[in-house]
Amino acid sequence: MNPLNPFAHPAQVVTVALNPALDQTIEVAGLQPGVVNRALRMQIDVGGKAVNVASCLSDFGVHAAVAGQLGRDNAALFEELFQRKKIANHCCYLDGLTRINTKLVDTVSGETTDLNMPGPEFAPAAAADLLNQVLERLERLAEHVDWIVLSGSLPPGMPVDVYATIIEQTQAAGVSVLLDTSGAPLKAALAAGPRLIKPNRHELAELFNRPLDSWAALVAAGRELLHGSPAPEWVVVSLGGDGALFLTREQALHAHPLPVAVTSTVGAGDAMVAGLVAARLGDLSLAETAQLATAFSAAKLTRLGPHLPRPAEVRALAEQVVVTPVA
Ligand SMILES: Nc1ncnc2c1ncn2[C@@H]1O[C@H](COP(=O)(O)OP(=O)(O)OP(=O)(O)O)[C@@H](O)[C@H]1O
Numbered sequence: 332m333n334p335l336n337p338f339a340h341p342a343q344v345v346t347v348a349l350n351p352a353l354d355q356t357i358e359v360a361g362l363q364p365g366v367v368n369r370a371l372r373m374q375i376d377v378g379g380k381a382v383n384v385a386s387c388l389s390d391f392g393v394h395a396a397v398a399g400q401l402g403r404d405n406a407a408l409f410e411e412l413f414q415r416k417k418i419a420n421h422c423c424y425l426d427g428l429t430r431i432n433t434k435l436v437d438t439v440s441g442e443t444t445d446l447n448m449p450g451p452e453f454a455p456a457a458a459a460d461l462l463n464q465v466l467e468r469l470e471r472l473a474e475h476v477d478w479i480v481l482s483g484s485l486p487p488g489m490p491v492d493v494y495a496t497i498i499e500q501t502q503a504a505g506v507s508v509l510l511d512t513s514g515a516p517l518k519a520a521l522a523a524g525p526r527l528i529k530p531n532r533h534e535l536a537e538l539f540n541r542p543l544d545s546w547a548a549l550v551a552a553g554r555e556l557l558h559g560s561p562a563p564e565w566v567v568v569s570l571g572g573d574g575a576l577f578l579t580r581e582q583a584l585h586a587h588p589l590p591v592a593v594t595s596t597v598g599a600g601d602a603m604v605a606g607l608v609a610a611r612l613g614d615l616s617l618a619e620t621a622q623l624a625t626a627f628s629a630a631k632l633t634r635l636g637p638h639l640p641r642p643a644e645v646r647a648l649a650e651q652v653v654v655t656p657v658a
């Protein structure tokens with residue numbers, strides 16, 4: 332039983348937060364570098380991609396757990412979120428602070444400037460120790476859990492193949508992995524065959540080392556992954572304001588974005604990842620998956636922080652999402 336959430340249901344999904352963060356959002360009207368800017372408002376949200384995904388899942392009524400690491404010195408904010416959203420906390424506590432990422436939101440241009448910290452530096456022994464503890468917890472959780480979400484960057488010193496190791500060990504035990512990362516960890520993890528991946532356009536272009544600026548180029552890149560060995564079953568490429576591309580070996584669909592009033596684009600991809608997992612748990616078709624995942628993102632765009640409105644509202648948004656086949 333989890334001591335922080337004694338009444339929590341067994342988790343259906345566990346997200347792995349190897350490099351969580353607190354997101355400090357500061358709103359400025361007309362941000363100018365190199366001068367004194369008067370900020371309008373500041374908000375601190377518990378964040379990091381894996382925590383964002385768990386938070387959105389929980390808002391939708393999916394029982395989620397988080398495994399990974401937290402800095403002891405500012406863990407209270409995470410614990411408060413986990414308790415409030417009934418997210419089971421299976422994190423290892425490390426000395427020091429969890430990193431703080433700053434987002435400067437310009438309320439005039441609508442642009443967000445991110446200042447991201449790298450996270451704690453891991454010596455080889457500490458990295459191996461954390462990986463072992465995470466694997467042990469995932470093994471225990473695998474009894475109830477259907478999906479594991481691996482998302483976000485790795486802290487310095489963590490081996491780039493750490494996601495690959497987790498995928499190999501957990502998928503062998505019958506759990507499915509959704510992977511959302513970039514760069515070297517993405518490349519290494521693909522070799523272990525995650526079941527579903529959600530790169531954005533930039534992350535996919537970086538992986539293929541070529542620009543992907545047409546539908547044909549995007550679909551071709553996705554198809555290459557779907558016919559690789561090992562291959563994911565689903566590839567979802569998010570395209571920011573252009574929506575997202577949903578690919579299986581048989582189908583290619585474009586989910587158009589919903590015309591919502593954007594408050595913050597931070598974590599739109601994480602909300603989409605949560606929607607993808609919720610859709611998989613419900614065994615939805617590819618078109619319904621595209622609609623639900625897009626609705627999760629749209630619902631999140633209207634607010635700061637990794638939060639969704641009530642499930643009925645998200646489902647109503649999903650019905651409005653237009654999905655068209657891509658030739
Ligand atoms: N400006 C926007 N207007 C409408 N919808 C948007 C906008 N930005 C994002 N979205 C929606 O959110 C989804 C995911 O966004 P995006 O492609 O930016 O993810 P991402 O790059 O992985 O983001 P992050 O990793 O920062 O969470 C898109 O597929 C789209 O449906």
Ligand SMILES: [Mg+2]
Binds near residue numbers: 511531600601
């Ligand atoms: Mg992303």
